[in-house]
Amino acid sequence: MSLLGCIAKGNHIPLSLPLLSFCISVSLCLCGGFFSTVKAAEVRTLTLDQALEIAAARNRDILKAREFYKQVQGKYMEERSAALxxxxxxxxxxxxxxxxxxxxxxxxxxxxxxxxxxxxxxxxxxxSWGKVGAAIRAADIGFRTADERLRMARQGTYRDVSTAFYDILLARELHAISRQNLEQKSRHLDEAQRKYTAGVATDYDILAAEVSVQNARPDLIRTGNQLRSTKDRLRFILALEEDVDVVGALELTPAGLPSYEESLAIARKHRPELEELRRRKEIAGELVTIANADDxxxxxxxxxxxxxxxxxxxxxxxxxxxxxxxxxxxPFFDGLKTRGKVAQAESELHALEIDEAKQADAISLEIRDALNHVREAQEIVTALTGTVEQAERLLIMAEKGYELGVKIRLEVDDAELNLNQAKGNLALARRDYLAALVNLNWTTGVLGEGNVPASSP
Structure with missing residues (x-):
């Protein structure tokens, strides 16, 4: 009797050792695949503070900056050896x-x-005519240069993490709006079918409702893909293998902003790019001394x-x-080789001075843009405050009037469109405001140093 026949009749199945081994192997493979699927489906949910903490420990830009610090430490040991x-x-x-x-x-x-x-x-x-001492001082200044480069990497990473975090919250809001819109249009279709059954609606009403439902699906698909993409971006920044999700909300309390002059003064003092250029200028000055001592x-x-x-x-x-x-x-004469090296070192010093002035001008422009973006987002949030509630009331009134026959279908569609636009614009404005604050703190050079805005859980 075949194996299937035994199973169908409920008879005892005689299993040989090879057949038993095969069945056990198949069972283990199926169980392994099941547990692998469960493991792959694990999602790590993070707050903004947790995401920033993980980024500080795992982000590859920060890790690379720390490796540069080790390189500078090795360079200092190399130069110090000349004095020993x-x-x-x-x-x-x-x-x-x-x-x-x-x-x-x-x-x-x-x-x-x-x-x-x-x-x-x-x-x-x-x-050695100051050559050894200058080399040691230059290597010591390199430590502070490495510190500024680490600050630069950390602040840039914190900005990217915060922006990606707020992007996920925005994508989630837009996805929820799209889902609510589809559910609303599905209810309208049910209402049209009920009226058609009662004899107070036509085929046109049902067809129009069905078209509205189908037109709402692409936006739901699009926002769902956007939500997945923003989560993947955050996972990439954090250098995590597992999937991530965030917990939080686009809530904010608008506060007063510093003036342009105050922000510029803070940036000139704290921006790591400027600090690094100043340290590199000091190193370039020591390199001039080193080159000048060769003859x-x-x-x-x-x-x-x-x-x-x-x-x-x-x-x-x-x-x-x-x-x-x-x-x-x-070596009182080396064919003017030393003079050539001195000229190169002095030119490098002057080039760094130009770079510092250029960077200062760029930072002043960045601060103006950052302040303008914060004000713009804040004004939009203020302008949209209460608009969502008004749009919801209009939609309720339009739907009730449509049920009573005093409103037409077009008025209901307009009310739905206005509500979705109001919700989407408000969510986008809140995201832009939070991201603009992060960018302002990054522009002034204080991001990650006790001035990171957090979303409310």
């Missing part, structure tokens, strides 16, 4: 054979010599202590070997 004693240990063991000495000495001098020895040498810079006198002290052994024929000898000396080097 250089200690070396050398050893040698050699054999020399020269048969030509037989002709000159008549065999009195052995033609083979064995030599060996070891020496511990030390050298120390005494004076200047240099004084070093060198010494060594060791042991030597010499064997020539039957004669052998060994003993201590030491030396110490003060060495002066003065």
């Amino acid at each position: 004693p250089q200690i070396t240990l050398t050893g040698q063991l050699s054999r020399q054979q020269n048969d030509s000495q037989k002709i000159l000495t008549g065999g009195f001098i052995p033609t083979r010599q064995d030599t060996g020895g070891a020496e511990l040498g030390i050298s120390q810079v005494v004076y 200047k006198p240099r004084l070093d002290i060198k010494g060594g202590y060791g042991w030597r052994r010499l064997a020539a024929g039957d004669a052998r000898g060994d003993g201590q070997d030491w030396n110490v000396g003060l060495y002066l080097s003065f």
Whole structure:
């Protein structure tokens, strides 16, 4: 009897060992696939503060900035080594054979010599025309440059995370509006069918309601895809593998804004881009000193202590070997190579001064734009306050009038359109206001330093 026949008749199924193993394997595979699906469906829900905390620990731009700090630390150790004693240990063991000495000495001098020895040498810079000191100072300034670069990466990441967070909240609001619109039009279709059954509506009313329902579906699909895209963007910024969602609302309390002059003063003091350029200018000044010292006198002290052994024929000898000396080097003419390096270093310094002025001008413009965007969003939020409630009342009145036969279908559609536009515009204005505040804090260089606006849970 076949396996299916046994199952159909409820009989006991005789299972051989290979068949039993196959069934167990299939069951395990199915269970594994089920649990994998459950695991893949896990979603991590975050508040804004939690998202910022994760970004500080996992964002790749921040991690790269931290690696740059390690590079600067290595550079500082490299430059500092020039001011420390250089200690070396050398050893040698050699054999020399020269048969030509037989002709000159008549065999009195052995033609083979064995030599060996070891020496511990030390050298120390005494004076380098400021070159070593300038290199150490430049490397030390590099630490502060790395700090500013880390601040730059952190603030840029906080801005991106906050904006992505608010984008998710906006996409969720728009998706909810689209879903409510579809549900509303579906109710209108049900009402038209009820009236048609009662004999107070025509085929035109049903067809118009069906078309409205179908026209509402693409917007629901579009906003749903937008919601998924914004979540994926936040997940990318946070460098997370699992799916993410957020908890919060686009709620805000408009507050007073600083003046342009106050914001500009804060930015000039705190913007990491300006601070980094100032540090790079200091480094460039030290590089001029380093380049200028290449054709200047240099004084070093060198010494060594060791042991030597010499064997020539039957004669052998060994003993201590030491030396110490003060060495002066003065490359007073190098074909104007040093002058060329100095000219390059000075030009780099002047270029950084120009970059600093250019960056300051760009920041002043960014501050004006940021303040204007905050004011614009704030004014739109104020203008739309109460509009949603009014649009909802108009829709209720239009639907009631349509049921009583004193309103036409077009008036109901207009009321629905006005309500959806009011809800969408208000949600967009709130998102723009929150994002504009984040951008203003980033523009002034204080984002992530106790001035990050948070949404209300």
